Amino acid sequence: MIGIxxxxxxxxxxxxxxxxxxxxxxxxxxxxxxxxxxMLAVGTGASERISEQMASIGSNLLIVMPGSSTSGGLRMGSxxxxxxxxxxxxxxxxxxxxxxxxxxTFNGAAQVVYGNQNWSTGITGTTPGVIPVRDxxxxxxxxxxxxxxxxxxxxxxxxxxxxxxxxGNADPIGQIxxxxxVPFTVIGVLAPKGQSDHxxxxxxxxxxxxxxAQKKIFGTPFVGMVRAIAVKAKSAEQLAEAEVQINELLxxxxxxxxxxxxxxxxxxxxxxxxxxxxSTQVMGLLLAAxxxxxLLVGGIGIMNIMLVSVTERTREIGIRMSVGAKTWDIRxxxxxxxxxxxxxxGVVGIILGVSGSKILSALAGWATVVSPLSVLLSFSxxxxxxxxxxxxxxxxxxxxxxIDALHYE
Amino acid sequence: xxxxxxxxxxxxxxxxDSAVRALDDVSLTVAHGEFVAIxxxxxxxxxxxxxxxGCLDVPTGGQYLLDGMDVGxxxxxxxxxxxxxxxxxxxxxxxxxxxxxxxENVELPLLYDACPPRERRQRxxxxxxxxxxxxxxxxxxxxxxxxxxQRVAIARALVxxxxxxLADEPTGNLDTRSSVEIMELVVKLNQESGxxxxxVTHESDIAAFSRRIIKFRDGLVVSDEPVKQAERxxxxx
Numbered sequence: 001m002i003g004i005x006x007x008x009x010x011x012x013x014x015x016x017x018x019x020x021x022x023x024x025x026x027x028x029x030x031x032x033x034x035x036x037x038x039m040l041a042v043g044t045g046a047s048e049r050i051s052e053q054m055a056s057i058g059s060n061l062l063i064v065m066p067g068s069s070t071s072g073g074l075r076m077g078s079x080x081x082x083x084x085x086x087x088x089x090x091x092x093x094x095x096x097x098x099x100x101x102x103x104x105t106f107n108g109a110a111q112v113v114y115g116n117q118n119w120s121t122g123i124t125g126t127t128p129g130v131i132p133v134r135d136x137x138x139x140x141x142x143x144x145x146x147x148x149x150x151x152x153x154x155x156x157x158x159x160x161x162x163x164x165x166x167x168g169n170a171d172p173i174g175q176i177x178x179x180x181x182v183p184f185t186v187i188g189v190l191a192p193k194g195q196s197d198h199x200x201x202x203x204x205x206x207x208x209x210x211x212x213a214q215k216k217i218f219g220t221p222f223v224g225m226v227r228a229i230a231v232k233a234k235s236a237e238q239l240a241e242a243e244v245q246i247n248e249l250l251x252x253x254x255x256x257x258x259x260x261x262x263x264x265x266x267x268x269x270x271x272x273x274x275x276x277x278x279s280t281q282v283m284g285l286l287l288a289a290x291x292x293x294x295l296l297v298g299g300i301g302i303m304n305i306m307l308v309s310v311t312e313r314t315r316e317i318g319i320r321m322s323v324g325a326k327t328w329d330i331r332x333x334x335x336x337x338x339x340x341x342x343x344x345x346g347v348v349g350i351i352l353g354v355s356g357s358k359i360l361s362a363l364a365g366w367a368t369v370v371s372p373l374s375v376l377l378s379f380s381x382x383x384x385x386x387x388x389x390x391x392x393x394x395x396x397x398x399x400x401x402x403i404d405a406l407h408y409e
Numbered sequence: 410x411x412x413x414x415x416x417x418x419x420x421x422x423x424x425x426d427s428a429v430r431a432l433d434d435v436s437l438t439v440a441h442g443e444f445v446a447i448x449x450x451x452x453x454x455x456x457x458x459x460x461x462x463g464c465l466d467v468p469t470g471g472q473y474l475l476d477g478m479d480v481g482x483x484x485x486x487x488x489x490x491x492x493x494x495x496x497x498x499x500x501x502x503x504x505x506x507x508x509x510x511x512x513e514n515v516e517l518p519l520l521y522d523a524c525p526p527r528e529r530r531q532r533x534x535x536x537x538x539x540x541x542x543x544x545x546x547x548x549x550x551x552x553x554x555x556x557x558x559q560r561v562a563i564a565r566a567l568v569x570x571x572x573x574x575l576a577d578e579p580t581g582n583l584d585t586r587s588s589v590e591i592m593e594l595v596v597k598l599n600q601e602s603g604x605x606x607x608x609v610t611h612e613s614d615i616a617a618f619s620r621r622i623i624k625f626r627d628g629l630v631v632s633d634e635p636v637k638q639a640e641r642x643x644x645x646x
Contacts, residue, residue, distance in 0.1 A: 017508060135624040267466055319504045322465065323565065324493020324521040403465050405505065 002329045004336070011337040014309070022341060028298025029345030029385065030352060033378045035291035037353025038360065040374040043284010045357075047277050054273045058272035059135070060239050061269040064092075064229040064246060083263045086210060086224040088250060092231060093129070095249055098242035100234045103130035104226040106213045107339045112206065113178040114145040114166040121162050123179060123206050125213020133232040136207075141173045142362065144209050152211035156184040158190040180217050184208065236270070243268055276330025295381065298345065306338050306393035317397055318405025325398035331394040338390020339383060346382030350375055410477050412573060412605050413439035413462060419470030420457050431457040433628035434471070441572065442603045444596070445635075446616035449625035455609055456577075458625065462607065463496055463575045464488040476572065493518055497566025497574045501581035503558040505550045511537060511561045512546040518569040536564035540594070556587030563594065567604075574598070576608045580615055592618045598641045617642045 003341060015022045066084050089104035108126040128137065131143050144155050156179065163172050172186040193202040214220045233242040246266050256262050310317070354375075357368040420432040432454045439445055460466040461473060464480055465488070473481055480491060497518075498504075505514045515533040524532070536544055539541040539561040550558050559579060563580045566574050576595065582589035596618055599606050610616050617636060 003523065006520055006526075013508075051412055187462070269433070319506060320517065321489060322463075322492060322498050322504075323518040324489050324569075326489045326521070329521055404458055406500070 002057060002325070002332065004332075005269065007329075007332050007336050008340070010333055011340050013338060014288070014313075014337055021305065025301055026298075026341055026345035026348065028301040029295065029342050029382050030298075032291065032293075032295030032298045032347040033346050033349025033382050034352035034356055035294055036288050036378050036381075037350055037374055038356040038368070039287035039291045040284060040378075041353070041357040041368040041370045042360065042366055043281055043287060044369040044371055044374070045361075046280045046284065047067065048369055049367045050273065050277045050280060054270070054277070060233040060236055061133070062231040062233065062243055062246065063267045063269060064088075064231060064250070065265050065267065066263065067265060083254060084226050084229055085227055088253060089127070089229045091249060092229065092246055096231075096242060096245040098233050098238040098245055099231055101129040101132045103127055103133040103230040104209055104210060105228050106218065106220070106226050106228065108213075108218045109300050110180045110217060112166065113181075114175065117166045119162055119165045121159075121204050121206060122207060123213060123217060124219070125208050125210040127210050129229070130207060133230045136193075137191040138188050139191040140171070141186070143188055144207075144331060149209045149211050152209060152210055152215050154182065154184045154216060155187045155209065157188045157190055157207040158186055159190050159205040159207075161201055161203040162206055163189050164216055179206065179208070235283045239270060244259070292381075295385060299342070299385035300335070302341055302386060303389040303392060305339060305341075305398070306334060306390055309337070310334065310393050310397040313397075314400060314405045316406040317376065317400050318408065320404050321400070321402035322406060327398045330398040330400075331391075334394035334397050335387065335390045338393070339386040342382045342386025342390075343379075346379050349382065350378060353378070411438045411474075412441045412443075412476055413437075413607075414474040415462075415471065416474075417471035418461060418468050418473055419459075420454075420461060420466070421469045430628050432468075434460065435628075436471075437623065437630060437631055437633065438583045439605060439607065441605055442599070443621060444599045444606045444619045445608065445621045445623060446619035447607065447609045447623050447625065448613075448616055450611075452627075453625040454628040455625045457628075459575055459607070459609055461578060463498065464491050475549040489521075493521055494569060495571050495573055497563075497569075497627070499559070499562050499566050499574060499576040499579045501578035503550070503562050505553075505558055505561055505565075508549055508576065510547045510549060511542060511553065511564075514550070514561055515565045515568050517565060518576060522569060532568055533564070537561070539567070540564045554587070555583045556590055559583065559591050560594070561589070561590075565599075567598070571604075573605045573607070576606065578610055580610075580612075588615070593643065614642065 036211055051067065064084060084104070086104050089102045092099055093102040103126050105124050105126045107122055109120065110123045112119050127149050128143055128145055138157070139160070141157070143157060144153070148155055156177070158166075158172055166172070166177065167175070172189060174181050175186050177186060178184070190207070196202050208217070212225070214225065231242065231246060233239040243266050247262075250264055251262060254263055320330065354370050357370050360366055361368045416436050416533040418432060418435045422429040422548070435454075435458065447455045447458065457466075461468055464475070464483075467483070467488075468481055475491065475495060480488065483491070496605060506517070512530065512533050515530045515536050519532060526572055534546065537543060538552070540563060541601060542557065542560055542564065545553065545557065553561065579595070580591055592615060595606055595608070598604050606613070606619070608619060616622050618641075619636060620641070621633070621635050623630055
């Protein structure tokens with residue numbers, strides 16, 4: 001039987017005879033593979049972006065917010081009553097075994113002044129627990145302590161954006177800034193975190209002790225009011241437990257009977273983000289599946305051209321049979337021809353897809369990540385398409401009657 | 410042992426509800442080294458006979474022994490194998506692969522015999538040389554004259570050392586001078602290498618190059634005579 005290298009030479013020669021036709025036939029595969037690669041890259045890029053954002057927000061997070069989940073909208077207007085207190089936060093830390101840290105928060109917007117620079121930003125009053133809960137790191141200085149919270153000292157931590165805007169390259173540590181005209185000493189600068197998943201600049205913030213915010217900056221309708229409590233679970237596995245424990249505890253503390261609507265809501269941020277990540281991935285796969293359709297159409301194109309080619313070369317097939325070509329010699333010749341078309345198309349498609357992804361990133365700003373797996377998959381898939389759609393023409397060719405074939409005009 | 414032995418060889422085609430007896434009970438023998446010409450009008454069964462002898466088709470009745478082997482009920486691939494090893498074809502229309510060099514055309518039977526590339530090239534070159542085509546190995550068929558193309562075809566028929574050559578109107582597309590050249594070449598092959606030649610023709614002066622003429626009519630052999638020495642185109646040495 002004929003060997004594969006010789007067959008390959010014969011097939012390549014046949015494709016070279018009509019380069020235009022070969023190129024056009026490959027077009028379907030090229031476009032198909034290119035589209036699949038680009039779509040997969042968009043999907044992978046989007047979900048990786050979300051993972052990064054998830055990491056920067058903090059992990060194993062629950063947020064307790066006032067208002068029931070059925071009352072729509074969890075955004076806090078400045079006049080909205082909250083029934084969450086600092087004591088609630090301390091109770092959660094004390095009595096929920098699955099919880100590792102809590103950070104009650106009270107926040108609002110304020111004008112901040114240093115020298116002749118001013119900046120409008122969000123002030124968050126909180127406890128030292130905010131550092132572990134939100135995975136903050138300090139780039140310089142120190143965090144405030146429980147002592148600071150007890151005494152409502154006027155100290156603050158600056159986010160990088162605030163520090164840049166008020167101090168430029170100068171060191172803010174030890175300097176006095178005015179928050180709503182109240183003087184505060186800067187004791188630390190937070191390490192940069194970047195954008196949140198909602199596009200907000202997480203570094204445009206100032207952290208102060210909770211009590212200082214409550215009493216000295218904003219004032220509260222009642223003592224100890226907080227707008228939200230951020231809670232960190234001990235581990236990912238205990239996240240669900242923590243949610244249950246908090247719900248039970250606060251229902252008890254707020255004297256809410258099972259039938260009543262709760263006056264608070266516990267949100268599992270991690271769960272929400274994972275859901276988003278998953279749906280983004282699914283979207284990417286869906287796009288890729290649609291793109292695969294064009295790959296199949298490309299395969300049909302190959303089959304079509306191969307059938308024409310077989311008919312055109314009937315006499316040649318007859319000659320080969322008369323000198324001793326067996327069934328599989330003929331089949332192999334045409335299968336390899338189809339495979340060559342689809343594989344070359346695949347390679348060109350991959351190059352096109354990778355460039356397309358890069359162009360898309362540059363122009364539309366979408367994150368795209370071309371994974372080696374997607375390249376391998378697309379290449380294999382294009383090979384399979386060639387094999388599958390090339391088989392029928394090859395089969396037809398091998399069944400020709402040599403006598404009739406030799407007399408074909 | 411004869412090279413070719415047919416016993417009551419029959420080929421019947423079913424066309425609708427009628428049956429056509431293309432070949433009807435043909436029994437004959439061809440010994441090694443013979444040079445046979447087959448003649449007859451169209452529809453006489455000579456093409457059918459050649460197809461069966463050439464293992465391109467299988468009989469519907471009777472027996473065909475090639476070199477002592479019964480090839481009557483062999484499968485497609487077995488027949489292909491037999492053709493590859495035992496039979497060389499020469500056609501009226503040359504039937505060379507277009508856009509392919511003379512060398513690669515001659516190599517073709519060796520390609521399907523899994524012959525390694527170097528040995529293939531070497532044997533093809535030898536065959537081309539024997540046909541006087543040295544220097545033209547890389548030429549494509551459209552760069553060769555009719556006579557040269559037919560010589561490439563003959564080289565191809567010889568390259569795998571087949572004992573039998575079947576030639577179907579080999580001079581049909583050639584001018585008189587080339588026809589004579591080719592026929593003298595064929596006679597030489599038969600006399601010097603002992604290759605058995607069976608040739609189909611409708612021209613008596615071509616048939617006169619052979620030593621035995623078999624005439625077909627309506628699927629039957631109507632005459633089977635040696636060519637008289639006086640009438641022969643080429644004298645025996």
